[in-house]
Amino acid sequence: MDDTMGDSWERARRVLAEAGLPPDVLARVRPLNGGTYNTVEELVLTDGNRYVLKVPPGPATDGLRHERRLLVSEARYCAGAAEAGVPAPRAVSVGGDTASPYLLMTACPGSPWSQTAPAGGQEAALRTELGRQVARLHRVTGPGFGYPSGALGPLAPDWRTAFTTMTDAVLADARHYGARLPRAVGEVAAVIRTGAPALDEVTVPALVHFDLWPGNILVDRPAAGRARIGGLIDGERMFWGDPLADFVSLALLGDIRKDEAFLAGYGEAGGRAVFDPAARVRLALYRAYLYLIMLTETIPRAAGDEHDRWVQEAVAPELGAALDEITELC
Secondary structure (H helix, E strand, O other): OOHHHHHHHHHHHHHHHHOOOOHHHEEEEEEOOOOOOOEEEEEEEOOOOEEEEEEOOOOOOOOOHHHOOHHHHHHHHHHHHHHHOOOOOOEEEEEOOOOOOEEEEEOOOOEEOOOOOOOOOHHHHHHHHHHHHHHHHOOOEOOOEEOOOOOOOOOEOOHHHHHHHHHHHHHHHHHHHOOOOOOOHHHHHHHHHHHHHHHHHOOOOEEEOOOOOHHHEEEEOOOOOOOEEEEEOOHHHOEEEOHHHHHHHHOOOOOHHHOHHHHHHHHHOOOOOOOOHHHHHHHHHHHHHHHHHHHHOHHHHOOOHHHHHHHHHHHHHHHHHHHHHHHHHO
């Protein structure tokens, strides 16, 4: 066992003990890929039960302003998903001091949708089920608007104030890191301001996952029966805000309005998806926000040349298109 694995093993035993589980039942520690910020490991116990342990990078690690205390947001997401009856991890223990925090969660069944895409008619049925689950999430409401972690300050009393704080933060990050954006930071900020009045239509702070791309949607394929949604995971970027914001990652680099199966399930479970001009402005604002994050985070992540080329070729034009849509509609 190398030093890294030894450190992971000892950390996992300590976390289990702090969660009230006997550390001697730990059978295996396995790193999980796909995360871009936290260290994520699967803990397998001798009885076959599985847990997921998340550990953030050290305080000196470069990151974006909203990424501080992400595990606080994820623990709140787990609680909200449990309240909604949505398949998601359940927080077992949030611990450690400020220098070594962690989050221990239950593991969900299934594999990421991005790795094993459903075949044939199963995809439409799963998208409909996904719509129902997301609508249930959106019934959960919070005490104010913004990130529950407090990374950008206290929750705001209105959505326009919260979202302006969020976009100002990522634009400040873009300036700080010298991110390659399709337009100057000041121009992006000006366009976003023109769309801000549409945010005033949002008066209820709903639970928004904001990272429901296929890698964070688990599909469970039991030996008998149909495939189903096994879990909506990685809720560390959740905020209290406009449910419409979740439609961006659910149709990453695409258009949710073309996903008839998802929208059908969303409506069946009580979700409201109306794409009038004001809603289209808001959707374009949320696309701009996510794509700003994706373009800016490549620098502190040191993502590498291949990923940097992809975001410039695939994401940067979508940011430009979102800004154009805001301008056209306003």
